[in-house]
Every structure is written in structure tokens, then in C-alpha cells.
Amino acid sequence: MNWLKPSWQGVLAIALCVVAVVLGAMSKPEAAALADTAASAAYPYHATKLLMMGLVVVAALVSMIRIAPLIEAGVLFVGAHLTAWLLISGIGGFEGTALAPYYLLLAAAWLLGWRCVAVLSDIRPAHKGSRTALRLVIPAIFGAWILIIWEAVTRGAGIPFILLPPPSAIGARFANSLPILGADVRQTILKAVLFGYIVGSGAGFITAILADRVPFLRRGLLPIGNMVSALPIIGVAPIMVMWFGFDWQSKAAVVIIMTFFPMLVNTVAGLAASGHMERDLMRTYASGYWPTLVKLRLPAAAPFIFNALKINSTLALIGAIVAEFFGTPVVGMGFRISTEVGRMNIDMVWAEIAVAALAGSVFYGVVALVERAVTFWHPSVRGG
Amino acid sequence: MTGTSPAVVAASKLGLTFQTNDGPVQALSNVDLTIGKGEFVSFIGPSGCGKTTLLRVIADLEKPTSGTISVNGMTPEQAREKRAYGYVFQAAALFPWRTIERNVALPLEIMGLSRAEQAERIKRTMDLVNLSGFEKKYPWQLSGGMQQRASIARALAFDADLLLMDEPFGALDEIVRDHLNEQLLQLWARTNRTICFVTHSIPEAVYLSTRIVVMSPRPGRVSDIIESTLPKERPLDIRETPEFLAIAARVRDGLRAGHSYDD
Numbered sequence: 306m307n308w309l310k311p312s313w314q315g316v317l318a319i320a321l322c323v324v325a326v327v328l329g330a331m332s333k334p335e336a337a338a339l340a341d342t343a344a345s346a347a348y349p350y351h352a353t354k355l356l357m358m359g360l361v362v363v364a365a366l367v368s369m370i371r372i373a374p375l376i377e378a379g380v381l382f383v384g385a386h387l388t389a390w391l392l393i394s395g396i397g398g399f400e401g402t403a404l405a406p407y408y409l410l411l412a413a414a415w416l417l418g419w420r421c422v423a424v425l426s427d428i429r430p431a432h433k434g435s436r437t438a439l440r441l442v443i444p445a446i447f448g449a450w451i452l453i454i455w456e457a458v459t460r461g462a463g464i465p466f467i468l469l470p471p472p473s474a475i476g477a478r479f480a481n482s483l484p485i486l487g488a489d490v491r492q493t494i495l496k497a498v499l500f501g502y503i504v505g506s507g508a509g510f511i512t513a514i515l516a517d518r519v520p521f522l523r524r525g526l527l528p529i530g531n532m533v534s535a536l537p538i539i540g541v542a543p544i545m546v547m548w549f550g551f552d553w554q555s556k557a558a559v560v561i562i563m564t565f566f567p568m569l570v571n572t573v574a575g576l577a578a579s580g581h582m583e584r585d586l587m588r589t590y591a592s593g594y595w596p597t598l599v600k601l602r603l604p605a606a607a608p609f610i611f612n613a614l615k616i617n618s619t620l621a622l623i624g625a626i627v628a629e630f631f632g633t634p635v636v637g638m639g640f641r642i643s644t645e646v647g648r649m650n651i652d653m654v655w656a657e658i659a660v661a662a663l664a665g666s667v668f669y670g671v672v673a674l675v676e677r678a679v680t681f682w683h684p685s686v687r688g689g
Numbered sequence: 690m691t692g693t694s695p696a697v698v699a700a701s702k703l704g705l706t707f708q709t710n711d712g713p714v715q716a717l718s719n720v721d722l723t724i725g726k727g728e729f730v731s732f733i734g735p736s737g738c739g740k741t742t743l744l745r746v747i748a749d750l751e752k753p754t755s756g757t758i759s760v761n762g763m764t765p766e767q768a769r770e771k772r773a774y775g776y777v778f779q780a781a782a783l784f785p786w787r788t789i790e791r792n793v794a795l796p797l798e799i800m801g802l803s804r805a806e807q808a809e810r811i812k813r814t815m816d817l818v819n820l821s822g823f824e825k826k827y828p829w830q831l832s833g834g835m836q837q838r839a840s841i842a843r844a845l846a847f848d849a850d851l852l853l854m855d856e857p858f859g860a861l862d863e864i865v866r867d868h869l870n871e872q873l874l875q876l877w878a879r880t881n882r883t884i885c886f887v888t889h890s891i892p893e894a895v896y897l898s899t900r901i902v903v904m905s906p907r908p909g910r911v912s913d914i915i916e917s918t919l920p921k922e923r924p925l926d927i928r929e930t931p932e933f934l935a936i937a938a939r940v941r942d943g944l945r946a947g948h949s950y951d952d
Contacts, residue, residue: 582782585750589776589853591769592799600795604786682785682827 308371314420315365318413322358325406325413333402349399353391360388361413368417374424381421382446388414389453393460401463411457418450470652478652479659485641486660493638494664496553497625501560506617508561509568510610516569517576518594527573534566542628551632556639559628564617571613575606608683611676618668622661697851697883698724698747702756705742715908716742720756722902722911724885726850729877731886731894732902733940739909740887740902744853747885748774760851768851772800775844775882777854781836783828789839790815790824796847814842817876834865841873845880852884859889870896871925878921891944892928895919895937903943913943 330336334348350357364384368377392410396403425443430436452472458464459471466474479486512530516523542559549555579602587597629639638657645653680686703720706713717739724730732740745751746758749765760768768774783792790811797807815821818838828836837857844852858866870893877884888894894901895917903913917936919927927933 580782582778582780583784585745586776586778586782587799588750589748589769589774590796590799591772596799600798601784604784607786680786682829687829 309369310371311369312420312423314416314423315369318365318416318420319362321409321413321416322361325409326358328404328406328409330404331406331410332396332399332404334399336404349395349397349402353395357388357391357410360384360391361410361417364417365413368420368424374428378421378424378428381417381424385414385417385421386449386453388417389457393453393457396457396460400460403461407461408458411454411461415450415454418446418453422446467649467651470655474652475655475659478650479656482653482656486656488636489638489641489657490660490664492553492634492636493556493625493629494622497556497628497637498560498621498668500553501557501625502564502617502621504557505561505564505621506568506614509565509613510572512565513569513572513576514598516573523573527569530566530569533562534570536562538563538624538627543631545628546632551634553637556625556628556633556637560621560624563620563624567616567620568610568613571609571616572606575609576602578609579605607680608676608685611672611680614672615669615676618672619665622665622668626661696723696759696762697726697728698722698758698760698885700747700756700758703743703746703753703758704755705739705746705751706754717746717753718908718910720909720911722914724883724900726883727881728900729884729886729898730900730902731888731898732904733888733891733894734904734909734912734944735906736889737909738904738906740904741855742909743904744855744885744887747851748776748853772796772847773849773851775847775849775852777837777841777844777852777857779856779859781828781833781840783836783839783843785828788825788827789820789831792828792839793843793846795843800847802847810846814846817845817879818842819872834861834869837861838869838872841876845876845882850882852882854884854886856887856889858893866893867925873897874923891937891940895933895940896923896925896928901936901940903940905944905946912946913939915939915943 325331330339331350331354332348335350338348361384364380367380368384388410392407392414396407422443425439425446428439430439455469456471456473459469512522512526516526538559541562542555545555545558545562549558576598583601583605584597587601592600626639626642629637630643633640638661642654642657645651645657677686700720700722703717703722704715705717706715720739720743722743732743734740742751746753747760747765749769758765761771761773763771783789784795787795793811793814794807797810802810811824812821815824818841820835820838820842823831823835823839828839831839841854841857858869861869873884874897886894886897899917901915901917902911903915904910905912915936918932919936
């Protein structure tokens with residue numbers, strides 16, 4: 306039995322197909338057609354039902370033969386995704402009529418996808434480029450399956466559009482509203498978030514250095530800074546709108562308040578992070594406050610400062626969007642979310658959420674990349 | 690004062706009491722010591738005898754609570770402001786974000802030397818500690834012994850005439866330690882600096898020093914000062930000569946006397 310290497314995902318996928326065959330009809334129209342053979346009702350998967358099951362079973366069987374991992378992953382990938390595509394495209398026009406075998410087939414395809422990722426995760430390519438490609442492919446398949454299951458379940462079960470639109474509808478809305486989304490991003494991210502992030506983080510950093518330099522500030526300011534951090538943003542946002550007007554400036558003010566404190570606390574902690582020996586060393590050189598700060602304490606504080614920058618990158622986005630709920634010109638991501646919810650355009654809300662998630666990830670990723678470049682020496686980055 | 694050389698360090702009736710939560714702790718008491726220019730003085734004693742504290746007082750990292758101390762005829766603080774000290778710690782204390790050559794350049798940058806002058810001194814001191822070729826490496830890419838050599842290079846890069854070394858080789862293995870001891874003696878002969886060297890090891894103290902200061906704890910004090918009769922030229926196998934062993938025996942006796950006080 307050397308040529309066989311069973312995987313539980315493959316065996317279970319085949320078993321699910323068998324159960325699906327036993328249960329029979331994939332959808333209510335098909336069940337009706339089976340019950341009343343005289344009527345020639347149209348029903349989904351008329352021609353593709355056996356094809357899908359065949360795909361799953363063949364892919365599962367081939368994957369359990371001892372072959373090269375890359376070929377095995379390829380077979381599983383094609384089998385899983387072709388089945389999923391047939392399943393989702395077939396339900397078109399019959400939304401909400403799916404029966405148990407529909408979900409069993411979906412689960413079987415998902416198991417093949419799971420096996421595919423598991424096989425890929427075990428590959429250790431020697432080449433650096435293929436390692437990078439693999440690092441991207443694995444989470445991509447993972448993410449794709451979240452969308453596939455979301456799409457298949459919302460459409461198969463006919464979940465009301467208001468509750469949860471399928472990702473395809475969100476994608477279509479996204480593609481059709483690019484100018485509006487672009488204007489919202491300009492208003493919220495390029496103006497309020499970026500300005501507030503830079504000013505808030507910068508102010509937190511400068512205040513931390515002042516508090517470090519001037520003892521009375523350290524004693525007096527840090528406790529007050531603590532209080533500022535506890536301010537509820539929901540309460541502050543309307544006041545900022547009254548102070549700074551409806552446009553992006555008031556949202557930037559909210560972002561400044563939100564990002565100030567994490568930077569202050571982290572920088573203060575970071576400035577205390579340099580070792581005694583290193584500080585004694587600087588002292589024996591008769592190094593003044595500023596040379597010691599620039600050459601020793603700030604580099605040692607860099608991991609803390611970048612930590613704050615990463616926390617702030619997500620806080621800033623949340624702050625700006627929530628602040629727009631309290632009055633804004635007729636543009637902006639928060640404005641769009643609050644008005645489109647009112648108009649029951651849930652797909653537009655999801656499109657904005659997708660934009661926010663994308664922008665937040667890019668923002669975080671850029672900060673993390675800069676961090677890797679700056680704190681290359683830190684054990685957490687150099688891995689030793 | 691030894692011979693005709695001027696005193697680099699002169700301490701009299703020096704005392705230091707730390708205020709701790711368990712009450713005052715006398716780290717140093719009644720230390721009288723004079724170190725002449727070009728001497729190699731080792732401080733040896735059990736933990737808690739105040740040898741590191743004494744080194745830190747000389748370097749103005751701690752303030753004495755009684756007695757007087759002068760360095761080059763000044764207070765330690767003035768000497769520190771004049772950059773009289775090269776201090777080598779128990780660990781290399783290199784900055785991980787700087788390459789070895791930028792680490793060696795650190796004191797030079799702080800003291801405001803020109804780029805050309807910095808480059809020249811880096812090259813010279815890297816040669817001196819046999820680290821040429823490792824200029825562009827980061828500290829974490831080197832072995833412990835190489836890191837400690839880099840930290841010695843850093844202390845030698847500027848013209849500090851007093852080199853203070855606090856158990857610099859304590860964490861290294863025996864072979865590396867022998868090798869670095871040999872190199873340190875050559876360095877000392879070539880540069881004619883005054884060196885204060887704290888150690889736990891009797892052979893190391895005897896091998897390196899012109900004078901050995903034996904200290905004992907509770908309160909930290911000097912219990913014996915032993916002049917070395919060994920020649921300035923010292924190959925490693927001098928450690929098997931009767932003369933060497935006789936000095937080592939005296940140091941050991943001094944340490945025992947300090948310990949018996951405790952029991």
C-alpha cells in the first residue's frame with residue numbers, strides 16, 4: 306500500500322458525496338421534479354450534479370495517491386474551486402431553494418481546499434522566490450474560501466439582502482461606485498486620517514520627550530494624559546464638530562486625540578528601555594542629554610514607537626469614520642456608511658467596509674515594513 | 690605614589706554607603722590607594738567586596754560619601770568631563786543598531802572628531818584588537834570574545850589615559866580569556882595607558898598586573914596591596930614559574946584572610 310496515503314479530508318469529502326447522492330435532490334425545484342415526473346420543471350444542476358460529485362471524488366482519490374506535493378496541490382486546487390464555481394453559478398435563479406446535498410457538496414469542496422492548503426504548507430521550497438509566492442498563495446486560498454462559503458451560503462439559503470449581501474453583489478457595487486468610493490477615501494483617509502495621524506503621533510512623541518526632559522511635566526502631564534486616553538470618542542466627536550466645523554478638520558481633531566496617548570505612553574516607556582550599562586557608557590563619555598537621546602535612547606525606543614504607530618494606524622481609521630457619523634459634508638466613508646444604512650443599500654455599506662479594511666491593511670503594512678527596515682537589529686526582527 | 694610617576698588616581702579615606710531598604714550598606718570603607726601613570730592595577734576579591742563600586746567611584750558613576758579622591762589632580766567629575774576614562778563593562782554593551790565600526794566611532798562622534806580623524810582612529814584601534822575585516826558586521830553577528838574586543842577598541846579609540854575594566858572577560862571561556870589577556874598586555878605595552886582591572890580570577894590578576902589590590906567584603910575595604918615582581922614581558926607560560934606561583938599564593942592568602950573575617 307506504498308502508493309496510497311489517505312488523508313482524512315479526502316476520505317471525508319468522498320463520504321459527504323455519498324451521503325449527498327443518498328439524500329438525492331439538491332434543491333426544492335429538483336425535489337418537486339422528482340416527485341412529479343410528469344411536469345417538466347426547470348431545476349438547477351440538471352447537467353452538472355454528477356460532474357460536481359465526480360470532480361470531488363476524482364480529486365480526492367488522486368490526492369491520496371503518492372504523487373509530488375505540487376501536483377497533488379494542483380489537482381486539489383482545481384477540483385475544489387471548479388466544484389465551488391459550478392455550485393455557485395448553478396444556484397443562479399434558484400436562490401434560497403438549496404437542500405442538504407448542496408451544503409454537503411460545498412463542505413466536500415471546502416475539505417479539498419483545506420487539504421490543498423495543508424499540502425502547500427508542508428512544502429519547503431529551496432528557492433527564495435517560490436517561498437515568497439507560497440507565503441502569498443496560502444493565505445489567498447484561505448481568504449478565497451471565506452468568500453466562497455459566504456457566497457454559497459447566502460445564495461443557497463436565500464439570506465435577505467439587508468442582513469448579509471453575497472460578496473459578488475458587494476464586488477459589483479464596489480466596481481460600479483469607484484468614483485464615489487474614491488471621493489470618500491480622499492475625504493476621510495487622505496485628509497482626516499493622515500493629517501490627524503501625523504499630528505497626533507508627532508504631538509505624542511514630542512510631549513514624551515518634553516516629559517522626559519522636564520520632571521514637572523512628567524509628574525503633571527502623564528496622569529492627565531491618562532485621563533485623555535479614557536475620553537469616550539463618541540462623546541468627544543460632536544464637540545469637535547462644533548469647534549472645528551463639519552469638514553475634515555473636526556475629524557482630524559478626533560484622530561489627534563485618539564492617537565496622541567498611545568504614542569505618548571509608548572515613547573515614555575521606550576525612553577526607559579535602554580540598559581543601565583549603555584547609559585553608564587554614555588556617561589563616561591560625558592555625553593550630554595541630546596547626544597545620548599539621539600544616539601542611544603531613541604534607537605532603543607524605536608520598537609516601542611513603532612508599536613504605537615501600528616496601534617495608531619488602525620485607531621486613526623476608526624476615529625475618523627466614527628467622527629463622520631456626527632456631521633459632515635456629503636462625502637466621506639463614515640457619512641456614506643451612516644446614510645446608506647438608512648437607505649437600505651447594505652451592499653454599499655459593505656463596499657465601504659471593504660475599502661476601510663483594505664486601506665487599514667495597507668496603512669498597517671506600510672508602517673510594519675518601515676519598522677522592519679528601521680529596527681532590523683531587534684531580536685524580534687532578525688530572528689535570533 | 691609609586692616611583693616618580695605622577696598619581697593618576699589618588700584616594701584617601703574613601704568611603705561609600707548605599708542607603709537601601711534594609712538600612713545602610715557600607716560598600717567601601719577607608720580606602721587609601723594611589724595609582725601611578727602607566728600602571729596595571731588589578732582589583733581582586735569576593736563578590737560584594739566593593740571592587741566594582743571602587744571602579745565606578747573612580748569613573749564618577751557613583752559619588753563617595755566620605756574621604757577624597759582625585760583623578761589626574763581633578764575631581765572624578767572634572768576628569769569625566771575631560772573624557773579621561775575608557776570604561777569596559779562586564780558585557781560588551783555594543784549598540785545593536787550600529788556596525789562594529791560605528792560602535793567604535795561612538796565616543797569619537799560624541800567628542801566631535803572630524804570624519805577623517807574618526808576613520809583613521811577606527812582603523813588603528815580595529816588593528817590593535819585584531820578585528821580588521823569585521824568593521825561592517827553588526828555586534829550580534831560576532832562571537833562573545835569578538836564583541837568584547839570591539840568594546841575594548843571603543844574604549845581605546847579616544848585618548849582616555851585611564852582604562853577602567855570591570856571583569857571584561859568574566860563571561861568568556863578559558864582559552865579565549867587567555868588569548869585576550871595576552872593581547873591586553875601587548876596593548877598595554879604599546880599604548881602606555883594606565884589600566885584598572887577588576888577580576889575574580891587570581892591567575893588573571895597575577896598575569897596582568899604590576900600591582901594587585903586585594904579587597905575583602907563587609908565593609909568593602911583594601912586588605913592587601915601586592916607589588917608584582919614579574920618582568921614586563923610576560924609570555925603565557927610565565928604562569929608556571931615559581932615566581933608567578935609565589936605571588937599567586939600571596940594573593941590567595943590575602944583573599945583567605947578577608948574571608949575568615951566573615952566567618
